[in-house]
Amino acid sequence: MIVEERIYTLQAGQAPSYLAAYEAEGLAIQKPILGRMVGYYATEFGPLNQVIHLWAYEDLAERAQRRARLLADPEWKVYAAKVRPMVVRQENKLLLPAPFMKVLWQAPEEPAGP
Numbered sequence: 001m002i003v004e005e006r007i008y009t010l011q012a013g014q015a016p017s018y019l020a021a022y023e024a025e026g027l028a029i030q031k032p033i034l035g036r037m038v039g040y041y042a043t044e045f046g047p048l049n050q051v052i053h054l055w056a057y058e059d060l061a062e063r064a065q066r067r068a069r070l071l072a073d074p075e076w077k078v079y080a081a082k083v084r085p086m087v088v089r090q091e092n093k094l095l096l097p098a099p100f101m102k103v104l105w106q107a108p109e110e111p112a113g114p
Contacts, residue, residue, distance in 0.1 A: 001097055003038055003056050004063060009089040010049045015042050018051055018086050025079045033070045049088075054095075 010018055019042060031037055038054035057063040070076050 001056060001058060002060065002063065003054050003095040003097070005091075005093040005095055006053050006055070007091040007093075008051045008087050009047070009091075010051065010086050011088055012049055014086040015049055015051060018083055021079075021083050022051075026076075026083070029073060029075045029079055030070060033073065033076075034066050060094075 008018070022040075034055050036056040038056050040053045041051070043050040043052070055063075057066065
């Protein structure tokens with residue numbers, strides 16, 4: 001199991017608009033494709049105007065396959081074009097579980113179809 005941490009630093013004051021757009025459109029597109037959302041957060045202290053989301057994968061191969069499906073999705077392309085202007089910077093981190101960490105979720109069912 002691996003977890004990808006994605007941190008988006010947004011233009012000042014854009015976090016509420018970004019989160020509203022994600023809730024209204026992005027979530028319904030992204031979650032079925034990527035599968036295991038571990039968390040989705042906005043900062044209150046420290047670096048401000050950031051949105052952090054965490055996604056779990058069995059391994060890098062599964063991550064690559066799921067990310068390729070997401071990036072090829074026509075609805076995702078339209079959504080991403082809407083929110084991309086709000087993003088100033090993006091950081092991605094690969095997190096490996098500590099040896100004592102237990103898997104806390106079930107593997108998602110594969111969606112029907114291609």
